[in-house]
Amino acid sequence: MQQISITKVTTRILELPVKAVHSHGSGDISVMKTLIVQIDTDAGITGYGEASPWSVFTGTAEGNAAAIDVYYKPFLLGADPFQVERLLFLAEREVVHCSEARAAIETALLDIKGKAFNCSVSDLIGGACHGEIPLSFSVANPNFDEDLETIAELVKDGVRIFKFKTGFAKHEFDVMRFEKLRELYGETLDLRVDYNQGMQPFESIQRIKDLEPFSPTFVEQPVLATEREAMAEITRAVNCPIMADESVFNVRDALTMIQLRGANIFSLKIMKSGGIRRAQEVAAAGRAAGVACYGGCMFETGIAHAAGAHLMNSIPYLTLGCEFYMANYYLEEDILCDPFPVKNGKVVVPTGPGLGVEPDLEKIEKYTTSVHK
Ligand code: MG
Numbered sequence: 001m002q003q004i005s006i007t008k009v010t011t012r013i014l015e016l017p018v019k020a021v022h023s024h025g026s027g028d029i030s031v032m033k034t035l036i037v038q039i040d041t042d043a044g045i046t047g048y049g050e051a052s053p054w055s056v057f058t059g060t061a062e063g064n065a066a067a068i069d070v071y072y073k074p075f076l077l078g079a080d081p082f083q084v085e086r087l088l089f090l091a092e093r094e095v096v097h098c099s100e101a102r103a104a105i106e107t108a109l110l111d112i113k114g115k116a117f118n119c120s121v122s123d124l125i126g127g128a129c130h131g132e133i134p135l136s137f138s139v140a141n142p143n144f145d146e147d148l149e150t151i152a153e154l155v156k157d158g159v160r161i162f163k164f165k166t167g168f169a170k171h172e173f174d175v176m177r178f179e180k181l182r183e184l185y186g187e188t189l190d191l192r193v194d195y196n197q198g199m200q201p202f203e204s205i206q207r208i209k210d211l212e213p214f215s216p217t218f219v220e221q222p223v224l225a226t227e228r229e230a231m232a233e234i235t236r237a238v239n240c241p242i243m244a245d246e247s248v249f250n251v252r253d254a255l256t257m258i259q260l261r262g263a264n265i266f267s268l269k270i271m272k273s274g275g276i277r278r279a280q281e282v283a284a285a286g287r288a289a290g291v292a293c294y295g296g297c298m299f300e301t302g303i304a305h306a307a308g309a310h311l312m313n314s315i316p317y318l319t320l321g322c323e324f325y326m327a328n329y330y331l332e333e334d335i336l337c338d339p340f341p342v343k344n345g346k347v348v349v350p351t352g353p354g355l356g357v358e359p360d361l362e363k364i365e366k367y368t369t370s371v372h373k
Contacts, residue, residue: 006081008040009073011065014367017332020141032299035061039108045115048359049107050304051100052271067098069372081112099274106275107307114354121310128313132346134321140165158345161190161321167198171207178214194220197246201230205237212240218265221245231262251281258289267296276311283315295322302327302340306355313349335363
């Protein structure tokens with residue numbers, strides 16, 4: 001294969017309308033702001049990646065665009081796009097934080113590499129282990145009656161995993177939602193809870209115990225990301241498994257939480273770790289310590305979902321499913337030519353070259369609010 005070089009890096013900030021307001025322990029989401037990166041090469045191969053920030057969690061679209069435009073472009077332009085690890089290492093050295101920008105760059109590089117070698121991103125990162133991954137839908141509408149209708153529709157589509165976003169309303173409301181769902185569906189649904197850091201340590205143990213009669217598969221991030229000792233205390237005190245999301249961005253955080261025994265499960269997200277390869281490191285640390293992993297995501301379009309799906313596909317011990325539902329069930333309109341592949345409640349990991357999904361350039365144009373070439 002002849003040497004190829006990066007000739008152009010374009011960043012676009014998009015604002016995409018969503019179907020319903022999502023409420024979380026850390027705030028409401030009514031429009032999805034995301035950053036799409038396009039990397040062109042002199043071989044005529046183009047790769048796409050996405051940085052999906054959430055300002056209260058990871059970072060901002062503007063900050064990530066600046067990381068790429070100002071700091072990454074000088075070493076990306078003219079570089080060999082196949083040298084993924086070298087370029088990631090440079091990016092990590094150049095800008096602290098902005099992990100989503102690195103995820104976007106890595107995704108675009110792997111997309112190019114896969115297209116050049118006619119293999120999928122899954123093939124590039126260890127090979128497909130699952131093919132299909134059960135989909136979890138996040139129930140986060142403050143209007144629970146609307147959520148019940150949505151759940152009924154999704155159950156018809158084959159979805160069986162539902163994750164409640166909690167911590168934004170009264171505890172009694174959370175208990176009521178669980179009670180209602182178990183009453184309507186019995187044990188046929190796999191129910192989980194995500195507090196998004198919404199509780200204070202002193203109240204969290206009792207509240208989780210109140211939910212235990214409804215058998216949640218796990219409780220996610222009950223307290224602040226930085227309250228790691230409290231996470232450990234909660235993990236010891238309750239029967240229900242505890243998952244760390246905001247507390248574990250990268251392998252360093254994973255090691256800290258492992259030493260504290262601060263969680264039973266890690267939520268893997270390419271936006272937190274700074275890409276697929278770094279998320280694989282988190283998964284490997286978890287595996288070594290008996291901590292399970294789950295396929296998490298941020299507010300993403302089908303491009304980032306595809307990158308995440310390849311990551312989860314590469315981890316044989318991923319057993320708790322994934323939450324790549326935004327493109328199909330949350331956005332008014334995604335930016336792929338074909339719908340992100342979800343069938344019978346499962347994500348069907350694309351097998352085509354690179355990411356295996358094709359961005360719709362007209363739709364990208366339609367939702368772009370600023371562009372940097
Ligand atoms: Mg979470």
